[in-house]
Amino acid sequence: MARRAAVGLAAAGLGGCARGVLDPVGPVGADDSAIFFDALMVMLVIVIPTILLAFWMAWRYRASNPKAEYLPNWSYSGRIEAVVWSIPILTIMFIGGIIWIGSYRLDPFKPLPSKSPPLEVQVVALDWKWLFIYPQQGIATVNQLVVPAGTPVHFSITSASVFNVFFVPRLGSMIYAMPGMVSQLNLQADRPALLFGQSAQFSGDGFSDMQFQVRSVAPAEFQAWAQAARGAGPMLDPAAYAQLMRQSQRVSPVTYGGVDPQLFQAVATQAIGPGPGPQPENPSHSGREVSTGGRR
Amino acid sequence: MFGKLSWSAIPLDQPIPLITSVVLILTILGVLGLVTAKGWWPYLWREWITSVDHKRIGIMYCLLGSVMLIRGFADAIMMRSQQALAINAPGYLPPEHYNQIFSAHGTIMIFFAAMPLVIGLMNFVTPLQLGVRDVAFPTLNSVSFWLTASGALLVNVSLFIGEFARTGWLPYPPLSEATYSPGVGVDYYLWAVQISGVGTLMTGINFVTTVLKMRCPGMTYLRMPMFCWTVLAASLLIVAVFPILTATLAMLSLDRYFGFHYFTNTAGGNPMMFVNLIWAWGHPEVYILVLPAFGIFSEIFSTFSGKPLFGYRSMVAATLFICIVAMMVWLHHFFTMGAGAAVNTAFGISTSIIAVGTGVKIYNWIFTMYGGRVRFSVPMLWSLGFIFTFVIGGMTGVLLAVPPADFLVHNSMFLVAHFHNVIVGGVVFGLFAGIDYWFPKAFGFRLHEGWGKAAFWFALVGFWVTFAPLYILGLQGMTRRLQHVNIEEWRPLLDLSLVGVGILIVGAVCQVVMLVVSILRRDELRDVTGDPWDGRSLEWATPSPAPFFNFAVMPNVQGEEAYWDIKLRAVESQQLSPEPRYEPIEMPVNSPVGFYTAFFATVTGFALIWQIWWLAGLGLAAAFAGFVVFAWRDVHEFHVPAEEVARVDRARRSAREALLERLGQQGAAT
Numbered sequence: 003m004a005r006r007a008a009v010g011l012a013a014a015g016l017g018g019c020a021r022g023v024l025d026p027v028g029p030v031g032a033d034d035s036a037i038f039f040d041a042l043m044v045m046l047v048i049v050i051p052t053i054l055l056a057f058w059m060a061w062r063y064r065a066s067n068p069k070a071e072y073l074p075n076w077s078y079s080g081r082i083e084a085v086v087w088s089i090p091i092l093t094i095m096f097i098g099g100i101i102w103i104g105s106y107r108l109d110p111f112k113p114l115p116s117k118s119p120p121l122e123v124q125v126v127a128l129d130w131k132w133l134f135i136y137p138q139q140g141i142a143t144v145n146q147l148v149v150p151a152g153t154p155v156h157f158s159i160t161s162a163s164v165f166n167v168f169f170v171p172r173l174g175s176m177i178y179a180m181p182g183m184v185s186q187l188n189l190q191a192d193r194p195a196l197l198f199g200q201s202a203q204f205s206g207d208g209f210s211d212m213q214f215q216v217r218s219v220a221p222a223e224f225q226a227w228a229q230a231a232r233g234a235g236p237m238l239d240p241a242a243y244a245q246l247m248r249q250s251q252r253v254s255p256v257t258y259g260g261v262d263p264q265l266f267q268a269v270a271t272q273a274i275g276p277g278p279g280p281q282p283e284n285p286s287h288s289g290r291e292v293s294t295g296g297r298r
Numbered sequence: 299m300f301g302k303l304s305w306s307a308i309p310l311d312q313p314i315p316l317i318t319s320v321v322l323i324l325t326i327l328g329v330l331g332l333v334t335a336k337g338w339w340p341y342l343w344r345e346w347i348t349s350v351d352h353k354r355i356g357i358m359y360c361l362l363g364s365v366m367l368i369r370g371f372a373d374a375i376m377m378r379s380q381q382a383l384a385i386n387a388p389g390y391l392p393p394e395h396y397n398q399i400f401s402a403h404g405t406i407m408i409f410f411a412a413m414p415l416v417i418g419l420m421n422f423v424t425p426l427q428l429g430v431r432d433v434a435f436p437t438l439n440s441v442s443f444w445l446t447a448s449g450a451l452l453v454n455v456s457l458f459i460g461e462f463a464r465t466g467w468l469p470y471p472p473l474s475e476a477t478y479s480p481g482v483g484v485d486y487y488l489w490a491v492q493i494s495g496v497g498t499l500m501t502g503i504n505f506v507t508t509v510l511k512m513r514c515p516g517m518t519y520l521r522m523p524m525f526c527w528t529v530l531a532a533s534l535l536i537v538a539v540f541p542i543l544t545a546t547l548a549m550l551s552l553d554r555y556f557g558f559h560y561f562t563n564t565a566g567g568n569p570m571m572f573v574n575l576i577w578a579w580g581h582p583e584v585y586i587l588v589l590p591a592f593g594i595f596s597e598i599f600s601t602f603s604g605k606p607l608f609g610y611r612s613m614v615a616a617t618l619f620i621c622i623v624a625m626m627v628w629l630h631h632f633f634t635m636g637a638g639a640a641v642n643t644a645f646g647i648s649t650s651i652i653a654v655g656t657g658v659k660i661y662n663w664i665f666t667m668y669g670g671r672v673r674f675s676v677p678m679l680w681s682l683g684f685i686f687t688f689v690i691g692g693m694t695g696v697l698l699a700v701p702p703a704d705f706l707v708h709n710s711m712f713l714v715a716h717f718h719n720v721i722v723g724g725v726v727f728g729l730f731a732g733i734d735y736w737f738p739k740a741f742g743f744r745l746h747e748g749w750g751k752a753a754f755w756f757a758l759v760g761f762w763v764t765f766a767p768l769y770i771l772g773l774q775g776m777t778r779r780l781q782h783v784n785i786e787e788w789r790p791l792l793d794l795s796l797v798g799v800g801i802l803i804v805g806a807v808c809q810v811v812m813l814v815v816s817i818l819r820r821d822e823l824r825d826v827t828g829d830p831w832d833g834r835s836l837e838w839a840t841p842s843p844a845p846f847f848n849f850a851v852m853p854n855v856q857g858e859e860a861y862w863d864i865k866l867r868a869v870e871s872q873q874l875s876p877e878p879r880y881e882p883i884e885m886p887v888n889s890p891v892g893f894y895t896a897f898f899a900t901v902t903g904f905a906l907i908w909q910i911w912w913l914a915g916l917g918l919a920a921a922f923a924g925f926v927v928f929a930w931r932d933v934h935e936f937h938v939p940a941e942e943v944a945r946v947d948r949a950r951r952s953a954r955e956a957l958l959e960r961l962g963q964q965g966a967a968t
C-alpha cells in the first residue's frame with residue numbers, strides 16, 4: 003500500500019492517493035460514509051424489489067402470454083393505492099430520521115470531542131492555490147497542509163477571490179470558501195497518512211491544479227516541523243501576499259516562516275481587497291486576448 | 299462604433315473552433331442555397347416560419363431541440379475524451395477552451411435541447427388531447443418559439459465571434475463578475491438565456507391558459523389525459539420561477555455592465571444571494587423538464603398495456619404535490635455552504651419528500667401493466683428503460699439529499715452521474731419515447747421499428763457504461779469540471795466512460811438512420827387510420843397527419859378516456875357516430891411577428907453583448923414597432939369553408955370505417 007501510495011504520489015506530483023471518500027482516515031469521514039451507507043441500504047431495500055417488480059410485471063403481462071389474464075378496465079384498487087403511498091412515505095421517514103440526526107451530529111461547525119485542544123488552521127482560497135495559516139505556530143504554507151494525527155483541527159475558511167470548496171476526500175465533510183465570509187470546519191486525521199485535498203468548486207482556468215497535499219504526521223513530528231519552519235524561509239509579508247493574490251497555476255508547495263497574525267482577519271473582512279482576477283500582463287495569464295473582450 | 303467588437307474576436311489562431319465554425323457556416327450556406335435553388339422559400343415562409351399552428355410550432359421546437367441536442371452531444375464527446383486523454387497530461391483542450399465547452403454543454407442541453415423538445419411536444423400534443431383547435435394565444439406561441447431560436451443562435455454565434463462563458467452553466471459570481479470574467483463569454487450566456495427565457499415564460503402563460511380555459515365540451519379537469527396535467531404543472535412552475543431567473547440574471551447584468559454590487563465581492567455585494575436565487579429557479583426547472591416526461595410515460599404505459607392508467611387520481615395528486623414541493627427544496631444544491639444543521643435538516647427532508655411523489659408514480663406505472671397486454675413497441679422500451687434508470691437516479695438523488703452524505707460527494711462526478719441519470723433516463727428517454735409515439739400523428743407515417751429498437755438498446759447500454767463509472771469516480775473523490783486529472787488511478791474508469799460515449803454515438807447514429815430509413819420507406823410505414831397504437835386519448839381521433847384545424851367538429855367527451863370510449867361505442871355498434879353537420883371553422887391567420895421580433899431580439903442581444911449601444915437601441919425600437927403594428931392589425935382569423943371541413947372529415951371517416959371493419963373481424967376471430 004505504501005508503495006502504491008508512493009507511486010501515486012510520484013505520478014501525481016502532488017501527493018496522496020486516489021482512494022476516496024469511502025475509505026476515511028478520520029472520525030468525520032467515517033461518520034459521513036457510515037451515513038452514506040445507511041441511506042444507501044435503506045434505499046436499496048426498496049429500489050431493487052421495485053425494479054424487479056417492474057420487469058416481472060412487463061414480462062408476465064406481455065401481449066404474447068396467453069396465460070396472463072386481461073383486465074382491460076382494471077385501474078383502481080384502494081388497497082394497492084394505500085400500499086403505493088405508504089412504501090415511499092415509510093422509506094422517506096427512515097431517511098428523514100437519518101437526515102435529521104446526521105445533520106446535527108455532523109454539523110461542520112461543531113467542535114470534535116477530544117482531550118487535546120484543536121489545532122487552529124486558517125484557510126484562504128486564492129486564484130488558484132490554497133493558503134494555510136497556522137496562527138498558533140506563526141507560520142503559513144501554500145498547497146501543503148500538515149496536521150498532527152489524532153488531534154482535531156479547526157479550520158476557518160475564507161476566499162480572497164471567487165468561490166471554492168475546501169475538500170480532503172478521505173477526511174470527510176467539505177465546505178465552501180467564500181469571499182467576505184468565514185466558514186468553519188472541524189476535521190481530524192486518526193493516523194499518519196498522506197492525503198490529497200482539492201477545491202471542489204470550479205473557480206476558473208487554474209482550477210484543475212488547485213490541489214494540495216495533506217500530511218498527517220505524529221504530533222511530535224508536527225511540533226518539530228512547525229518549529230523548524232518558524233523563522234526559516236520566506237516571510238508572508240504584505241508584498242508576498244500581494245504576489246500570492248495574483249493568478250497563478252500549478253503552484254508548488256511553499257512554507258512561510260512568519261506571517262502577520264491579523265492577515266486572515268484582514269482577508270476575511272476584506273480590509274485587504276480581493277484578488278485582481280485576470281491580468282493580461284501577468285505572464286501566467288493564459289488564453290486569448292479576446293477573453294478580455296477587447297478591453298485592454 | 300462597434301463597441302468591444304474587433305477582428306480579434308474571430309478565433310483565427312484556434313483550430314478547433316475555427317474549423318467547427320467554418321464547417322457550420324458552410325453547412326448553413328449549403329442549406330440556404332438549396333432552399334433558394336429549389337424555390338422553397340415561399341413555402342417555408344407561408345407554412346412554417348409565419349405559421350401559428352401549434353403543431354407546426356411544436357415540430358419546429360423539436361427540430362431546434364434535436365439540432366441542439368447534437369451540438370450538446372458533440373461538446374460531451376469532447377469533454378469525455380479530453381478527460382480521458384488529460385491524465386497527467388495536458389490533453390488537447392486548454393482550460394480556457396475546455397471551460398467554455400462544459401459551460402456551453404450544460405447551457406445548451408438544458409435551455410436549448412431539453413426545453414425546446416419538451417415544449418415542442420407540449421405544443422404538438424396538448425391542444426389535440428384537449429380536443430381544441432389551437433393554444434390560447436397562437437401568435438404569442440410563435441413569438442415564444444422564435445425567441446427560443448434566437449437564444450440558441452446567439453449561443454452558437456459565440457463559437458465564431460468571441461467566446462462563450464467559462465463559468466459553468468450557472469454562472470456563480472464572483473467568478474462571473476466583470477473582475478474575474480472580463481470577456482464577453484458571460485454576456486453571451488446572459489443574453490442568450492434572457493431572450494429565450496422570455497419566450498419560455500410566455501409559453502408557460504400560454505399553456506396555463508390553454509389547459510385552464512380551452513378544453514372541449516365534457517373535458518373536465520379530471521377527464522384530462524395525464525399528459526395535460528403534467529403540462530399544466532410544468533407551465534405553472536414556469537410562470538412561478540422563470541421571472542426569478544430573469545431577475546437574477548438582470549441583476550448580474552447590472553453588476554457587469556454598470557458596476558452595480560448585487561453579487562460582487564466588494565461594496566456589500568452578496569454572491570451567496572445569487573446562488574440562492576438561481577437555484578430557486580434551478581430546482582423547479584428540473585421538474586419543468588421531467589414532469590411532462592412523466593406525462594408522456596403515463597400515456598405510453600396505458601396505451602401499450604391496453605388499459606387505463608392505474609390510479610389516475612393519485613397520479614394527479616402526485617403531480618401537483620411535486621409541483622408545489624419542487625419550489626421548497628432549492629437549498630439542497632448547497633448544503634455545503636455551511637448553513638446550520640436546522641436549515642440543512644429542513645431542506646434535506648423536504649427534498650426527500652419529493653421522492654414520495656415520484657415513487658407513487660413509479661408504482662402506478664407498474665400497476666398499469668398489471669392485467670394488461672403489454673406490447674414492447676419502441677415507446678414502451680424507452681419507458682421500461684426509464685423505470686430502471688430513473689429509479690436508480692432517484693435513489694442517488696435521495697442520497698444527495700442527506701446532508702452528511704452530500705458533504706462527501708457534492709460537486710463530484712457522483713453528482714454528475716446523478717443528474718444525468720435523471721435527466722437522460724427521465725427527460726431524454728421520455729422525449730425519445732414521445733417522439734416515436736406521436737411521430738405518426740405529425741407526419742403520417744411511423745418510425746422504423748428495428749432501427750428504433752437498436753437506438754434504444756445502444757442508448758441504454760451506452761448510458762450505463764458512460765455514467766456508472768462516474769458514480770465510482772465520485773466516490774473516489776474526483777470532482778467535476780477538471781480540465782486535466784492529476785491522479786493516475788482514475789484512468790481505467792475514465793477510459794471506460796469514454797467507451798460508453800462510443801456506444802452512445804452508435805445509438806445516436808441509429809436514431810439518424812431510423813429517421814432516414816423511415817422517410818425513405820414512408821409508404822410502407824404509412825398510418826392510414828390515424829390510430830396506429832390503439833390509442834386512448836383524443837389526438838388519435840384525428841387523421842394522421844392531423845389537419846390544421848385538428849377537429850372538424852368539437853368532440854364531446856363522455857368519460858376519462860375520451861377517444862377510447864368513442865372507439866368502444868363504435869366497435870360495439872359496428873358503426874361510426876352519425877355524420878355531423880359541418881360548419882365553417884375560424885382559424886388564426888399566420889403572422890410574421892414572431893420571426894420579426896426574434897430577428898431584432900437577436901440583433902439587440904448581439905449588440906448588448908458587444909456593447910454596441912446604438913445598435914441595441916435600434917433593435918429594441920424595431921422589435922417594439924413590430925408589436926405595435928401587430929397590436930393594430932384588423933384581421934385575426936380566416937374562415938375554413940364548411941365544404942373543406944366536410945371533405946377532410948369524410949376522408950377521416952372512411953379511414954375509420956375501414957379500421958372498424960378490421961377491428962370487427964378481429965373481434966369475431968377471438
Ligand code: HEM
Pocket residue numbers: 584585587588630631632649650652653656691692693694695696697698699700704707708709713716717720721724725
Ligand atoms: C427523485 C428525487 C430527487 C432528489 C431527491 C434529488 C436530489 C438532488 C440533490 C440533493 C442535488 C444536489 C446535490 C449537490 O449539489 O451536491 C441534486 C442535483 C441535481 N439534480 Fe436531483 N434529485 C432528484 C431528482 C432529480 C430530477 C428528476 C432531475 C431532473 C430532471 C434532477 C436534476 C438535478 C440536477 C440537474 C442537479 C445538479 C445540477 C448542478 O449542480 O449543476 N434531479 N439532486
Ligand SMILES: [Cu+2]
Pocket residue numbers: 580581584627628630631
Ligand atoms: Cu435540485
